[in-house]
Amino acid sequence: MKNYLEKLQENIEGKVNSMNSYFKSETLKSRHTFTRKLVFLAPIFTMLLSIFLQPHYFQTNSYNWWYIIILPGMISLECSFVANSDKKMKNMGVLSLPVDLKRVWISKIFVCAVLIAAASAIHLFGNIFTGNILGLGSAGRIYILNEVAGSIVLVITFLWQIPLCLFLGSKIGMFPTILINLVAYSVLGILGAVEKIWYLIPYAIPARLMCPILKLLPNGMPAVKESQTFKPELLSSSVILPGIIIALILFLILTFITAKWYEKGEAI
Template sequence: MLQAYLNAENLKFKHSLFRKLILFIPAALILISLVFIFVGIGLGGFSSAMVCNWCMPIGSLSVMFLCHLVNNKDQKHGYRTLYSLPIDLKQIFIAKTILIALNLLIISLLLSFITVIAESIVSGLFIALSHSDYYLLGYGLLWLSLLWQIPFCLFLDQKVGFVAAVIINLFASAFGGLFFSLTPLFWFFPYSWPARFMVTLFGVLPNGLLVNGGSRLILNPGASALLVLISLLTSLLLTVLFSRWYRKQVYRK
């Protein structure tokens, strides 16, 4: 049943900006990272600048833009396409969440591929390919740490509007990455999870510099596994919570 809802949601965005963002976001990230290198901010190199910008705050902003485009598709028609059909609105919300998550996964895979290309230019093809599985794992876990934002941003966009939601996400992502990610408080502030994963998996600090090997800032395998579990549970919990809210909210409108 969920597959049918997912297919229906996917058909709504054929040849739309929602699909094009899969390419636009990595292209924008490459350009921003090159600018950082040019002005001397990305001192850890291009790959470090790219993953740092992705964690703070391009990843969160990408989630926000994708969520807004998904919400706007139904809002533009005053939810008439939902009222007129005998459908489960909770399933609709879950399908929207999965669709955004899949698009974000494709973007993450493209970023890992771009990192391999960049590293092959800098360090040689053999070294880059030998680390390709590590880059794939790194961006995969960064994707996982962003998943909880999808149901939250679908809710936030409807509740406070696009501009206010962008400002909130931008501030929270930067604040979490810069101030909480390197302290024990990062466990309690989800916006800091991507930055802490970045430090652990890529060895890049929130300021773009490389972390020293053996630093206490690098999570051990047990703590990393726990953070993965917390990220998954938070994503599932928020999806269930806001899918119930979505059903009531749309009926109220």
């Protein structure tokens, strides 16, 4: 029994070290590229846009524009760049070495997830500093704990987009991927989030969960009785856990399917 446990531990450690090597390799490919710069540019642009256009509603606009427009666009760009990083080097990194293509693909997904989480963290801290500490935008103030919860939930509920956008970026290119994503979130994300069937529309999940967390409607209005499209049930926190579970399951399914596709070498 002891020998079995030792071999199992060695096997697990070997797989972890192997994945770590693949992750480092994919991370190095993004060094000194626009993908790294976008981590800072996207959240800063969102906050500056809110400051210059509607400073009194700084935080509510900053968050609404972040998850409806900027973050979906950023994910599309990041994934397209990462998906095509090997093609720019004529696939030498995956053809000249005995690599596991499935692990290469999963590493690309992890890299994109880290970049998106980093951008979300910058957006979060920027909003806390500018809105809660400096006091800009008192009319659209959001409590710090709600901002933290909202940012974490947004990262989780957007994860499923990573394998999908990596796949689309590889198959149809950057601009069609961006167009599909932005249109889907602008239409399905806004309209579907306030409907009873929101859980059947993956694009609507982030916006739906922000209603009880940030007290913010998908159209950017506060979630109060006087606002258009407001419904009392939108403030129910009972949707948060189911929404997260649906998004995570979809992420795992898409990761498995796209990893199998990449393993066949169809993107190389």
